[in-house]
Amino acid sequence: MQTLAQYLSAQTISPSLSQLILTLANTSKEISHAVQHGALAGVLGAADSENVQGETQKKLDIITNDMLKDSLAADGHVKALASEEEDFIVPVNPQGEYLVCFDPLDGSSNIDINSLVGTIFSVLPAPAGEATEQSFLQSGRNQVAAGYMLYGPSTMMALTTGNGVQFFTLNPETNEYLLTNEQVTISTDTSEFAINMSNQRFWQAPMQTYIADLLLGEIGPRQKSFNMRWIAAMVGDVHRVLCRGGIFTYPTDNKNPNKPYKLRLMYEANPMALLVEQAQGKASTGYQDILDIEPEHIHQRVAVILGSANEVATCLEYHQQNYNDQEPAL
Ligand code: AHG
Ligand code: MN
Ligand code: MN
Numbered sequence: 001m002q003t004l005a006q007y008l009s010a011q012t013i014s015p016s017l018s019q020l021i022l023t024l025a026n027t028s029k030e031i032s033h034a035v036q037h038g039a040l041a042g043v044l045g046a047a048d049s050e051n052v053q054g055e056t057q058k059k060l061d062i063i064t065n066d067m068l069k070d071s072l073a074a075d076g077h078v079k080a081l082a083s084e085e086e087d088f089i090v091p092v093n094p095q096g097e098y099l100v101c102f103d104p105l106d107g108s109s110n111i112d113i114n115s116l117v118g119t120i121f122s123v124l125p126a127p128a129g130e131a132t133e134q135s136f137l138q139s140g141r142n143q144v145a146a147g148y149m150l151y152g153p154s155t156m157m158a159l160t161t162g163n164g165v166q167f168f169t170l171n172p173e174t175n176e177y178l179l180t181n182e183q184v185t186i187s188t189d190t191s192e193f194a195i196n197m198s199n200q201r202f203w204q205a206p207m208q209t210y211i212a213d214l215l216l217g218e219i220g221p222r223q224k225s226f227n228m229r230w231i232a233a234m235v236g237d238v239h240r241v242l243c244r245g246g247i248f249t250y251p252t253d254n255k256n257p258n259k260p261y262k263l264r265l266m267y268e269a270n271p272m273a274l275l276v277e278q279a280q281g282k283a284s285t286g287y288q289d290i291l292d293i294e295p296e297h298i299h300q301r302v303a304v305i306l307g308s309a310n311e312v313a314t315c316l317e318y319h320q321q322n323y324n325d326q327e328p329a330l
Pocket of ligand 1: 103106109196232
């Protein structure tokens with residue numbers, strides 16, 4: 001089996017991007033180690049702080065954020081970084097060629113129940129000149145690499161550098177990522193969906209109707225039965241979609257009028273959308289491809305509907321009906 005380094009050296013990508021991906025992979029090995037040790041390492045539980053989005057931070061949100069910040073600062077190729085856990089962009093190396101956006105610990109509400117968590121990353125080219133928030137406001141189509149690491153029964157990495165999606169599995173004996181799945185593709189059709197059903201009464205009409213039709217099964221317009229899964233960590237749900245197809249959505253809701261969307265564009269939606277498109281799936285807000293969004297600020301949130309191409313297309317047909325619903329401003 002090829003190691004990650006061997007895989008990268010056979011790709012037509014710059015040596016500096018390969019080095020940056022290896023830096024991210026090496027840091028994820030340390031994160032995996034900390035996550036595995038859990039209570040033994042005293043890393044579980046809440047920290048006494050909130051992030052810029054008003055969410056209570058877990059100790060591991062802060063620990064993993066610091067690990068990534070330190071390693072990306074030492075890498076040399078990173079001009080600046082943006083993280084879900086940082087209020088502002090963090091300038092790193094004025095000579096760096098890349099900007100890195102990351103969610104250091106996705107699914108952190110899972111950490112205290114010993115369930116799936118991961119790290120999501122996105123790499124953008126750095127524009128010339130001093131890095132500012134404006135430098136990061138590029139559409140997801142500009143990403144030169146994206147991926148996630150999943151800290152589950154196995155630690156795995158999903159990676160795209162624009163040549164399809166590859167899975168690597170961390171060998172615990174050698175501490176090396178090995179290529180275990182090449183050119184991962186998402187099945188076009190599916191009979192599995194993922195949504196937090198407890199928010200149902202807060203969704204807009206298109207999603208209400210679409211999910212109601214799935215739940216009707218054989219006797220409804222879809223004329224087949226659908227299964228449901230919800231891991232409460234996007235990394236876990238997207239990984240399942242990449243493995244066996246499905247549709248994953250965190251739609252617009254009016255539970256909190258000041259926060260109509262949950263998932264963050266730069267740290268979650270864009271990298272996952274690139275992986276999904278590279279695996280022949282689709283990723284949309286309901287009204288436009290996620291990768292076409294021109295970001296307005298780094299912590300912006302969006303509605304996400306992604307997965308098996310035909311199923312996402314069916315869900316989008318519901319959004320094209322006239323339900324008199326307006327998409328809330330970003
Ligand atoms: P994070 O832990 O980085 O804040 O992200 C959690 C996100 C996402 O991973 C997951 O799909 C969703 O929140 C879960 O939301 P619910 O709590 O509504 O299940
Ligand atoms: Mn997250
Ligand atoms: Mn997070």
